[in-house]
Amino acid sequence: MKHDIPERYTLAFRLYPYAKSPDQDATTPVRHKAVVVGGGPIGLATALDLGRRGVPVVLLDDHEGAGLGSRALCFAKRTLEICDRLGAAKPMLAKGVQWNLGKVFHDDRLLYEFNLLPEGGHAFPAFINLQQPWFEKFLHDAIVAAQAEGAPIELRGKNRVDAVTPAADHVALDVMTPDGPYKVEAEWLIACDGARSPLRNMLGLGFDGRVFEDNFLIADVKMKADFPTERWFWFEPHFKSGDSALLHKQPDDIWRIDFQLGWNIDRAKELEPARIRARVDAMLGPDVDYELDWCSIYTFQCRRMERFRHGRVLFAGDSAHLVSPFGARGANSGVQDVDNLAWKLALVVEGVAPERLLDSYDAERVHGAEENILNSTRATDFITPKTPVSKMFRNAVLALAGSLPFARTVVNSGRLSMPCTYDGSVLNGADHPAMPARTRPGSPCPDAPLDRGWLLSRLGRGFTLMGIGLEVPKAMAGHGVALEGLSLAPTPELGARYLGGAERAVYLIRPDQHVAARWDHLDEAAVAAALARAIGKE
Amino acid sequence: MLITTPNLTRPDESYARLIATHEGLSEAESHALNARLILILMNHIGDEAVLAEAMLLARDPSAV
Numbered sequence: 001m002k003h004d005i006p007e008r009y010t011l012a013f014r015l016y017p018y019a020k021s022p023d024q025d026a027t028t029p030v031r032h033k034a035v036v037v038g039g040g041p042i043g044l045a046t047a048l049d050l051g052r053r054g055v056p057v058v059l060l061d062d063h064e065g066a067g068l069g070s071r072a073l074c075f076a077k078r079t080l081e082i083c084d085r086l087g088a089a090k091p092m093l094a095k096g097v098q099w100n101l102g103k104v105f106h107d108d109r110l111l112y113e114f115n116l117l118p119e120g121g122h123a124f125p126a127f128i129n130l131q132q133p134w135f136e137k138f139l140h141d142a143i144v145a146a147q148a149e150g151a152p153i154e155l156r157g158k159n160r161v162d163a164v165t166p167a168a169d170h171v172a173l174d175v176m177t178p179d180g181p182y183k184v185e186a187e188w189l190i191a192c193d194g195a196r197s198p199l200r201n202m203l204g205l206g207f208d209g210r211v212f213e214d215n216f217l218i219a220d221v222k223m224k225a226d227f228p229t230e231r232w233f234w235f236e237p238h239f240k241s242g243d244s245a246l247l248h249k250q251p252d253d254i255w256r257i258d259f260q261l262g263w264n265i266d267r268a269k270e271l272e273p274a275r276i277r278a279r280v281d282a283m284l285g286p287d288v289d290y291e292l293d294w295c296s297i298y299t300f301q302c303r304r305m306e307r308f309r310h311g312r313v314l315f316a317g318d319s320a321h322l323v324s325p326f327g328a329r330g331a332n333s334g335v336q337d338v339d340n341l342a343w344k345l346a347l348v349v350e351g352v353a354p355e356r357l358l359d360s361y362d363a364e365r366v367h368g369a370e371e372n373i374l375n376s377t378r379a380t381d382f383i384t385p386k387t388p389v390s391k392m393f394r395n396a397v398l399a400l401a402g403s404l405p406f407a408r409t410v411v412n413s414g415r416l417s418m419p420c421t422y423d424g425s426v427l428n429g430a431d432h433p434a435m436p437a438r439t440r441p442g443s444p445c446p447d448a449p450l451d452r453g454w455l456l457s458r459l460g461r462g463f464t465l466m467g468i469g470l471e472v473p474k475a476m477a478g479h480g481v482a483l484e485g486l487s488l489a490p491t492p493e494l495g496a497r498y499l500g501g502a503e504r505a506v507y508l509i510r511p512d513q514h515v516a517a518r519w520d521h522l523d524e525a526a527v528a529a530a531l532a533r534a535i536g537k538e
Numbered sequence: 539m540l541i542t543t544p545n546l547t548r549p550d551e552s553y554a555r556l557i558a559t560h561e562g563l564s565e566a567e568s569h570a571l572n573a574r575l576i577l578i579l580m581n582h583i584g585d586e587a588v589l590a591e592a593m594l595l596a597r598d599p600s601a602v
């Protein structure tokens with residue numbers, strides 16, 4: 001092998017070692033239906049979802065697996081539901097640490113506790129904590145399983161994209177490998193190449209937003225400690241290890257500790273193990289035995305591209321939008337991008353839906369990114385107030401929060417990632433005023449227990465027509481799309497989550513488990529019209 | 539709708555109480571007290587639209 005593809009990070013798992021592809025010897029570039037650039041969590045999930053929908057997909061990454069290091073840790077319920085649809089959630093749940101309880105401290109006072117999922121009747125917990133490399137490994141395991149069942153997914157390690165040339169009916173890529181360069185073409189290119197996105201830069205596209213003038217030291221420590229499995233957050237902690245601090249449990253006796261260091265720091269010095277240990281010792285007390293597992297310092301930013309679709313190039317994950325980690329919205333929102341994009345692209349590739357369906361990816365996920373950036377910015381402004389008066393109000397809120405529950409609603413140590421509702425989307429159809437707001441068109445379907453199993457696992461891979469309290473046809477078709485029928489008897493949970501004041505309901509549900517339209521009776525013509533709208537045919 | 543017409547049941551008493559509440563506090567303590575007081579009153583009002591009107595008016599009293 002003649003060419004070196006340098007590694008920018010160490011691998012935790014080597015998942016897709018380089019192997020020469022016949023494409024590299026082709027005399028004219030081979031054209032693929034879909035090419036994904038980047039094998040982080042978002043690229044892997046994209047390849048998996050597209051492949052399971054039968055779209056031939058090639059994934060290129062300049063490494064050979066999942067990178068080591070402290071990054072994403074909290075994976076939200078909606079992410080687990082999506083991963084379950086993709087056949088990857090079981091091992092995540094088995095390895096991940098489940099938690100629902102959080103505690104908020106100011107100085108040395110416990111202000112209050114909160115419970116993230118007070119509502120019962122959901123298959124998945126509010127969050128699990130799982131190290132990002134494991135999350136990626138489980139997605140990869142699901143890809144291997146899907147490949148074995150014939151899903152047309154190909155992963156190419158040590159394939160670095162060096163140039164991209166958009167054309168009318170394809171995108172051409174220059175790829176570098178250990179065996180030298182080759183060219184390949186994609187009808188559709190999904191750019192999941194991370195926050196620094198080389199593709200975004202190659203296409204000269206902007207990434208506007210804001211950098212928060214603060215540094216955060218992330219220390220993952222290994223210890224046998226009997227702290228409960230809860231999220232503990234300190235404002236101005238008495239142990240003085242930072243302006244704020246966070247303690248969170250991970251699998252394998254690892255704990256994530258997070259210290260807010262301020263803006264003017266000497267990075268190299270702060271990363272000296274002795275200095276990190278001094279901070280950790282002050283927090284945990286002198287008698288706790290631990291090892292430093294992984295440490296790094298981050299500066300947080302909130303940015304996004306103006307548009308996520310640029311012709312045949314679609315941006316997803318950190319390449320499209322970046323948030324501060326408060327609220328765990330990075331990977332979680334990227335997985336929602338995938339959920340939104342894969343079915344749309346599959347319908348376009350099959351020729352069932354017009355290309356403009358992909359514009360709704362742009363509109364819906366820009367809306368999601370806006371919501372995430374707003375939440376993340378507000379949390380960051382609360383945690384690191386920018387002006388003396390902002391700090392004064394922040395501390396006034398904390399002073400009241402110990403005794404006055406209303407003030408707790410204002411305390412913001414991160415509003416943890418909730419799935420986005422696509423209000424106002426062009427894909428949304430009819431609504432019914434008597435039904436609950438939480439399941440209005442655009443909303444992700446809330447789970448509910450059924451006689452056997454869970455509602456979400458009963459929804460189809462494509463569109464579902466769900467009848468509650470009335471029979472819907474087992475199968476229908478319209479506009480080239482198959483519609484799976486699901487008829488259910490009302491239960492207390494289905495009643496509260498889907499019926500509200502209505503006696504029966506018919507829901508048209510998209511392949512990403514978001515509600516497209518709903519009625520209190522079955523009108524096949526109305527269903528067909530809503531279906532046309534939901535696939536961009538109207 | 540924000541009430542901007544006279545609405546205090548005992549204006550002189552309430553104003554005197556506001557001043558007295560700050561008695562003996564340093565400037566920083568007074569600012570902190572004001573911040574707590576604003577938050578408590580905000581919660582009492584509750585309505586986001588009314589609060590927005592009040593904040594606009596405080597920023598620019600001529601904007602009635």
Ligand SMILES: Cc1cc2nc3c(=O)[nH]c(=O)nc-3n(C[C@H](O)[C@H](O)[C@H](O)COP(=O)(O)OP(=O)(O)OC[C@H]3O[C@@H](n4cnc5c(N)ncnc54)[C@H](O)[C@@H]3O)c2cc1C
Pocket residue numbers: 037038039040041042043060061062063070071072073074075132159160161162192193194195198199218298316317318319325328329330331332333334
């Ligand atoms: C401290 C910290 C804590 C976080 N905590 C959370 C959390 O709790 N929950 C959460 O949801 N998110 C969290 N995040 C965010 C999360 O890590 C990211 O959102 C996530 O990694 C984004 O995934 P991605 O696939 O879009 O990009 P990446 O993971 O960055 O993957 C990009 C991939 O593209 C490859 N690539 C780049 N250039 C090329 C090229 N030219 N050719 C081929 N391949 C290329 C890279 O090698 C890489 O594999 C956290 C982040 C940080 C920094």
